[in-house]
Amino acid sequence: MLAYARDRRRWLLFGRPRQVGPEIHRRRATVLLESLLTLGPTFIKLGQLLSTRPDVLPPAYIDVLSALQDEVPPAEWDEARAVLEADLGPVDEQFESFDTEAISGASLGQVYRASLDGDDVAVKIRRPDIETLVEADLRVIRWSLPILMRFVDDSRSFSLENLADEFAKTIREEMDYVREARMLTEIQSNFADDERIVIPDVYEDYSSERVLTMAYIGGTKINNLEELDEKEIDRPQVAETLQRAYLQMIIDDGVFHADPHPGNLAVTEQGQIIFYDFGMSGRVDSFIQDKIVEFYIAVANQDIDAILDSLIEIGTLSPDADRDVMADVMELAIADARGEDIEQYRVQQIVGQIEDSIYEFPFRLPKNLALVLRVATVVEGVCVTLDQDFDFISTATTYLTEQGYREESIQRVLEESADQLRRAGESAVRVPPKLERTLDRVDRDDLFVRVGVEDSDQVFATLAKRLIYGLLLTMSLFSMGVLYALEAPEGSVVAAIFSVGLVLLLYRSFRSRRSIMAKPQFTRQNIRKRQRE
Template sequence: MTLLPENIDRYRKFFTLLIKYWNSDILDYSTKMAMGDADVDESGIFENSPEELTEDLKKMGPAYIKLGQLLSTRPDLLPEPHLKALQELQDDVDPIDFETVQGIFEKEVGTRISKAFKEFDPIPLASASIGQVHVGMLHSGQKVAIKIQRPQIREKFLSDLNTLSEMAEWAVKHSEDARKYNVSALVEELRFTLLKELDYQAEAQNLLLIKRNLKQYKNLFVPSPILDYSTSKVLTMEYVEGKKVTAINPLRRIEENLDPLVDDLVRGYLKQVIVDGTAHADPHPGNVHITPQNKLALMDLGMVAQFPEQMQERIMQLMLALSEYDSEQVISVLMAISTFDPEKADIEQFKKEISRMILENQNHSAGSMRTGRLIIQMNRTAAQNDITLPVTLNMLAKILLNLDQIVAVLSPNYKINDTIRDYMQEIMQAKMLDELKPASLLNLALETKKLAEKMPERLNTIMENLANNQMEFKVKTIDETRFTDAFQKVANRITLGIIIAAMIIGAAMLIRIKTSFTIAGYPALAIILFVIAAVIGFYVIYQIVIKDENFKN
């Protein structure tokens, strides 16, 4: 940490918040919920009120407001009153004045608002931590939503994120728990994701990409961006009529069958993760609206998650195993994608806890919000047993947790695992059929042709080498140099032992022969041989007893 004057204030704010909530009952509640502790206070009475927590986060800065928004979608961590209070942060932040909005738009787009739009409402429709949304109408008559980024918001975000990164690094150095839960990697992923969300041009491209990828799902709607009036700080897109799914009238659920919408929603997000590799990473209930045409509109696509191809296959295996409650396959996939130190990790305990989770998860409906929560619990269980799972699995868990909430609102008795299982089977069949396409078969034929062309030549070479006794097999099982050195050392010591024995025997035979040259009355040659043998013998003993301690490995 660098204690420069400009950093002191952000450290002060961070530690003020930390001290206030460090031993609070709400943190105790969140910790117990995270660890799956059954002893959780369900009274709903806490020392710090939900409104107080919301106001504290507002005072901290935009990055902390965004964290509050993310926490508002985590029923696995916070009680209902706190979730509702934090939801205000999604679209109820102090607005910026119209003059500032006008200045930002005209600077970014290069034209006046009055020239670009036939109508433009100066009162914002919503105001969030990064920007605010105004409603307008193009001269063509098309109704649009215009999102304007707050001034200097990137610099403020970077300041807050730098503080979090520095605190995470400090925690990893001084806390075993921080290392277990890979806190620095989580903060780094948050930093990457949030900074991407600040680029409205990237969000416009996300809208186009995900709209194209989801075009087969008729019950899903993604607004198109108006690229002529969009920059890195201004985003103009189709206006979406409708309301948040959380505000849906309960009678509508009874009168209308919303299961087709839920089917498309679940399948659409599974496709994004497993097939496309790019998924909307923040589908919380506030970002999914239901339109008068009975479609689900996906909003705020600034935050996306990337899933590499190899990870897509593993996720497909994991999701299929979860849908079938196959604990052995779940454990197999988790072990394949994890990293751990065999000497520290408690593998058997991890497997036992995962098996218990899968068993307990059977027969749960969407109203229990189990799918995303289950993967989150798996991450925590892995950390507790010194096993590290990929950060992308955390992103998957967050997506599924948000989906669980939406599904629970639209159709509480919906069996999400049945849809997952059916979709996984469809994907596997599609992959198999894809292998049978003419292009795939042609590639296979070409590879087979190459193999067939090379085979006679290679077989002829092998047979010729065998006939000439020139066939060699190279097998690397040990360190040959080290083995040779060790063998040579043994041979040398055996030779020295033979020489010592010969010298002693020779000296013993010579000592009976009288000579004129004597030492202490004994034949000199015999005594010299005895001394040389003794010196060599003590040297060998020294090498074996003292030096060989350095060559145990």
């Protein structure tokens, strides 16, 4: 954190900001990653959440933390058994058989295989005493937050405070298996008529707040390409099915599985996709859904202004941001996202460029949008692993067209255009009388104009400072000459020292990144340089 603070002020309390390259950020991120792993389950989850927040951390941190896997050695069976029997009763009476070797272990829970009424089931058990540990860690995070705020700028302090609240809410929800069962059942019902998607059934009578019993469905891990090819599974079709499933969840249903890494996705021998682990899941309200649709359509149409408008309305981009600079960012992002075929896109690259711009400016992300952003990048990565020629935008455009969203968008544009024409006609009738009254006031010398000047970049303050420094320097040099002529060497030395100080202040004023001549950091040259690095 001291190093991070020195990036803002070279000598902590004062000085110019430092230019720090991706390599230094990556090295620091690796240290942070090791610290999070050492601190245990809660902080592993915190690292996973941070990997979805480009408004809080630089892109290099996001890259490193996104590789953080939620895998830790399972607890001893005797400890897990105590939790299971406290909620459901004796294991031997509830299950026909129970394999005491965990098939997977995560930071908050672990999964076992068992047999129930002749069916294979997976039993997810919350880690023993994890609630106490999580609450203690959350207290540490909450108490540390005021200290942390002193090391970051004002624009990120609000994001960090929101992040702490969001994290506490998310991790408590993930420990609640009743909520997970409810979300799983809701998403399962949304895909009830889709034979391409498989979601395991929940055994409610054998589940509780700390235990979740589901049907066990085996399959091939979705990134095990060799085994998928051996079973002659159509990988491009699987990729398209996965992408369409998430488009349905986010755009249509408003409830989605938010942890689509390869460990939570498998493929049956018939090419169906199996979803596991609904602990991390989220909801999208109708407003965000509409704006996501508008964003996808704007990207498909390469309409830069529509992309910026969508980002502003969704709360990602500040209305005060320089639209010319952001238009360049979007234009380059789309250009960089094209493959060899000019119609090919890579949405992960688009999102990556947007994340860069979010950090550079920086902006905040709405809470659920951070999960959506993470889902979009992870899903696209899985799809490209399955099919190197996978075209996200083409799939999304086809889906939006099939569901009628593009036609609705065109209809809405036509309606808005008609409304604008109507308002323009009304204005054409109202303007001439107002113009005549204004000209009459000008003719009578009775017109006053009030002007308010916004100076968010402190241009006038900078000019005033330089003017004062210049006047003082002129006076100091004149005084030094006069004192030297009057044979007062001590006074002339003091004046000379004062003059040198003023010269340094003037030089610093012109060299500061807040100088009037400063240019935006996010330029074409910087993007290309960053990509090469």
